[in-house]
Amino acid sequence: MACATLMIQGTASDAGKTTLVAGLCRVLARSGFAVAPFKPQNMALNSAVTEDGGEIGRAQALQAIACGLKPHTDFNPILLKPGSDTRAQVIVHGKAMTALEASEFFGPAGKNYKALAMQAVLESHARLSKQYQCLLVEGAGSPAEINLRENDIANMGFAEAVDCPVILVADIDKGGVFAQLVGTLALLSESEQARIKGFVINRFRGDLSLLKPGLDWLEAHTGKPVLGVVPYLHNLLLDAEDALVPYARQSSSKPRFRVRVLVYPRTSNHTDFDPIRLHPDIDFDYIDIQNAADDVLIGADLLILPGSKNVRADLATLKDKGFDKAIARHLRYGGKLMGICGGYQMLGLEIDDPLGIEEGVGSSEGLELLPVITELKPAKVLANVTGELTLGSEAVAVKGYEIHCGRTSVLGKLKRPLWLLDERGASADAGCISDDYQVFGTYLHGIFDTPEALDAVLGWAGYRGEGKAVSLDEHRERQLNRLADTLEAHLDMDKLKSLFL
Template sequence: MSTARGLLVAGTTSDAGKSVVTSALCRALARRGIRVAPFKAQNMSNNSMVVADPDGRAAEIGRAQWVQALAARAEPETAMNPVLLKPGGDRTSHVVLRGRPSGRLRAGEFAGGRATLTEAAHAALAELRSRYDVVVCEGAGGVAEINLRAHDYVNMGLARAADLPVVVVGDIDRGGVFAALYGSLALLDPADQALVAGFVINKFRGDAALLDPGLKTLEDLTGRPVLGVLPWQRDLWLDSEDSLALTAREADAAAAPALRVAVVMLPRISNFTDVDALCLEPDLRVDFVTDPRPLASADVVVLPGTRATLADLEWLRSRGLDTAITGHARRGGTVLGLCGGCQMLGRTIRDPDGVEGSAGRTAAGLGLLDLETVFTRDKVLRLPSGKWRGVPVGGYEIHHGRVRTGRGEAFPGGLRDGSVYGTMWHGSLEHDAFRGAWLAAAAEHAGRDGGRFGRVSFAAAREARLDLLADLVEEHLDMDAVLRLIAEGPPVLPTVRGELR
């Protein structure tokens, strides 16, 4: 392909499968020798990753785009996710613009305060298109968010600006997929509809022949093909973009685990992909909990990261989880705090400048580690590495809180005191040897055999899933049609009018 082309993967709703289809197409195109890059103009997620920008400075992008870059066999960079919104509450988001903090966006500004963000997104896409053969773009939310269309630069606004063909994905497992696909198209204005080139149905279970009458009717009514039906796959899992799918992993836990792990599902949980590597360990049962009772039977308690440490610490106390966690530690049970969770395990947390809310606020931590946290306006973005007990380990840091450690054993990115561990490094458990060594220590605390952990390669498991995704689209999507859309742009198709017009 001599000129840079692209495609927008949109959805009928959030979590319809846009990220999965985008990742799958990136890997399928990369396997064909095409230089491909992922792109999401704006991601709203507290799950992010640190990357190294060309200037050598650490920067931040959404975790989903980082994984999609791996799928594309491309180097992750901020142009792939120029705008990252990190929800700080129901009405405020922290803005990360080209990898750097850039203030806050309040709910009232969503309609008219996005000119700068739009310009950054369009410039980033143009930059990628100048350097890659193909850019596979992912939309956000639902494609027919008509209340936001006037200032949209993520879905049809982006497609219009870049003349991108659009494929709309619907999740049949939710029910109502035909109405969702037809209705999404019908609600768009004619100029937007002209760019919608086809549909993809995701997560189908059963006999595909049962779908044929519905597929034909949808194609007859819209004049657009269903490019494929992707089957529901039990073992299909990717580093998730948000926390919608967290509880679904409980059912996959081992029947007779060597260790039981309870992950506290904080209301403002962030970077929860830290525990993905634990979910891959065959001898662990990993449950996500919101009340104290499951902690009584757990061997390991994990406090993950959070976008609002002080608020989630209050939540812990309101539910009695603080007492359950400290009691678990005093009985010799293992506790691991990750980033915000690490800060909660300390003695005090201070917020003199109001980074997380009211200026001058101070709260007592759980007192399980001798460390103090002070929030500052400048964000720490780092890609650190080191060793623990002779085992190499690395990770990434994304936080405002500066942690000062006191008495205890040094632990990568933090501190250890007996069976309590705290680290500010995200991603450390993805390092297989380190994960195995830490789980062996946790098993020792529980009086169990710890020699069977860390044998699963997290990186290999991720690669296998990306290849599985590519296999799925190669088998179940009309890839020739997809390649034509990318090369030729959107075809001329009829306008569909809904009953409400």
């Protein structure tokens, strides 16, 4: 039996493509289908390390989990990671190949890039087609972006190349859902319009009977069926592709342990903090350093500097906005400070980029809170890590992954060595902790995913409450099943399956 392919495209970014694909992956996997996710080209700063030693978008790793699979580079053959507003690192089949300015994407270099990228995309699709019964493909942004349609590989260009049907999803919560759908359809070519086999309306709140006249009009006007209206799922917290997703906690009269994560222009892998956001006793918030006053950190118990795709530029922004002084004040008051990946590099004495790996040759003074120096190198470290973390007196289970260009060296001998032991028992270059025990840096993304490790970090930071960390893996499974149950209840699954199976 030939592999069947169905593509989910959206009227805009954040229309619900990632969530719909993840949910449908779980629906089909529960029904016994050998299903896999696929996204030809992704642009995101949240990424994951695959079982074959590469890097893909975090959303495709989530979708793989929904299928019961381990992430693989073929699920997302092209990943673009923005380092600035005009420049992005190009990752092909999991490996960083080059960096291009936005203008280069549309010049001769861009034409060559798109030809090579399409070849990589089709190679991955062909390999997956031999392994699975069906592929669920996620588009990128909107297929109706006029300036991006030439040599497109992310939306209709791919759909036409592999001759697959398309479902178009729109977000009604933003308003103007009928204009979104009809307008998108109108901007496509006739062959592309014919490829769209139905619509899904996402994030609906209210009485569905009030929407029905509009649905009837939409079907009559376009000649295409509405396959379902998906309700707004409050507090659906799944690994985000890129955007910071709000998560509303129940109010509490008792004081909570306060954790603040500083957000800079090129923050990466903020999914690291999902387990903290789920903790019952944590008052969690993201702090946008470009728009917040530095006094917003007053009263925090734990500050965290997350990863960054452009460490020196983000560090400069942090200093320009006065948050280096706010961090120093936080430490004087006895607060704890943690850095992950790029945040760990910022905590050191110096970050040196002799080859211009990120955005230009140069060197930057760090926050000088840990006795480490970092040099950025062309070869990226990509590794999944499991083992034990010794932060206090006892070792606890930990798992996570490393994605970084920096090589960080500790100067001198630490009074309190920090050990991360891999499954073979050998020490890994995990990070370090300051002699006064106030500042802790590590390269390990996902360090909080293991409840024991999160409890250990919170204990180090001063948390003395009775609440325990939740298992992110168990939470993710519950959320994926909740999503799949909702889709089965609100989509015409028989009609949807008939489109491609």
